[in-house]
Amino acid sequence: SEIIIATRNKGKMKEFEPMFLRQGIAVRSLLDYPDLPDIVEDGHTFAANALIKARAIALKFGVPVVADDSGLCVDRLGGAPGVYSARYAGEPSDDAANNRKLLAELAKLEDSSPSAEPARLSPARFVCAIALVDRAGHPVAEVEGSCDGVIIDKPRGEHGFGYDPLFYIPELGRTMAELTVNEKNELSHRAQALGKLWEALSK
Ligand code: ITT
Numbered sequence: 001s002e003i004i005i006a007t008r009n010k011g012k013m014k015e016f017e018p019m020f021l022r023q024g025i026a027v028r029s030l031l032d033y034p035d036l037p038d039i040v041e042d043g044h045t046f047a048a049n050a051l052i053k054a055r056a057i058a059l060k061f062g063v064p065v066v067a068d069d070s071g072l073c074v075d076r077l078g079g080a081p082g083v084y085s086a087r088y089a090g091e092p093s094d095d096a097a098n099n100r101k102l103l104a105e106l107a108k109l110e111d112s113s114p115s116a117e118p119a120r121l122s123p124a125r126f127v128c129a130i131a132l133v134d135r136a137g138h139p140v141a142e143v144e145g146s147c148d149g150v151i152i153d154k155p156r157g158e159h160g161f162g163y164d165p166l167f168y169i170p171e172l173g174r175t176m177a178e179l180t181v182n183e184k185n186e187l188s189h190r191a192q193a194l195g196k197l198w199e200a201l202s203k
Contacts, residue, residue, distance in 0.1 A: 005029045006039070006057040006067040009086075011161025015185055016068070019194050027066075030057070046070060046083060046129035047142055055137040062135050066197075070128040070189060072163045074151060077105055077122075085162070095162050099155060102166060106151060122151045124167060126176075128189040130197055141200040145192025149176070160184060 005016055008030045020027045030036060039056045043049040046069045053067035071085030081088040081102070089097035106122055126147045132140045147169075155165030157177025164177035169187075176184060185191045 002063050003027055004057055004061055004063055004065050006053040006065050007031075009068075009161070012068055012070075012190070014161075014181055015188070015190055016194075018181070019185055019191065023198065036060070041069070041083075043069075044083065046127055047131070047144060049083060050129040050131035051133070051139060051142065054131040054133040054139075058133045058135060058137040064132065064134055064140070066130060066132050068128055068130050068190065068193075070126065072102075072124055072126055072167070074102075074106075074122055074124045076109060080105070099163060099166055102151065102163065103153060106153075124149055124151050126163075126167065126189040128193040130190075130193045132197060132201075141197055143193050143196035143200060145189045145194070145196060147187060147189040147192065 003020075003025060005013065005027050006029075007013060010031065013029050013031065017027065039053050041049040041052055043052055049069035050067045053069065054065045057067070058065040069083070071082055073079045073082050081098070085098070086093045089101040126149070127144065128146070129142070129144045131142050134140050149167045149169045151166050152168045152175065155177070156168070156175040157165050157179075159179060159181065160177045165175055167176040168174070169176065172179075176188070
């Protein structure tokens, strides 16, 4: 069966590909269509933006589409970077710059309230909203997954993408970037969301 994942993010695809293949579903992504114009993601929630991306691509190609809108939420930053995670440090999207910006914002907080908990241990959560739409762009399933951790003050690990090197999971004693793709796919926000999608589709 033909299905497109409406993403240009190589890091997401590296995780999605094996998870879809395990279900016997071969997928393409927007990386196969470099000339498509950017989709305007102007929703205020992960769920809204996932649906916007999925609909736009379904209407263009006339096939079922899955989209992932995801990001990092830090309570002490009022939920930032949230839906702005990809472009936290500005255009174009730059993972290294986003990580520096995150540490700078947390350091600012620490300076302004020295008695607070060390910023490097700020609780954080990865969130992933996945939308599946049919070939006409109508929603078939909308699911969300999340994963809890804390932000550390120096990047650790070479795997993954985005904020993974700063996202430490105390239960594992490792950052998300110190996990292989298979290990990350056992517990990530993306894997949780996809698990809920399979569950929704089996009903
Ligand atoms: P597409 O819209 O093309 O899918 P994007 O990177 O712009 O790609 P989003 O708008 O959903 O996608 O933003 C996701 C950002 O959130 C991503 O760039 C990372 O900074 C962060 N993020 C999401 N999932 C992550 C993960 O598993 N590990 C680390 N960072 C993640």
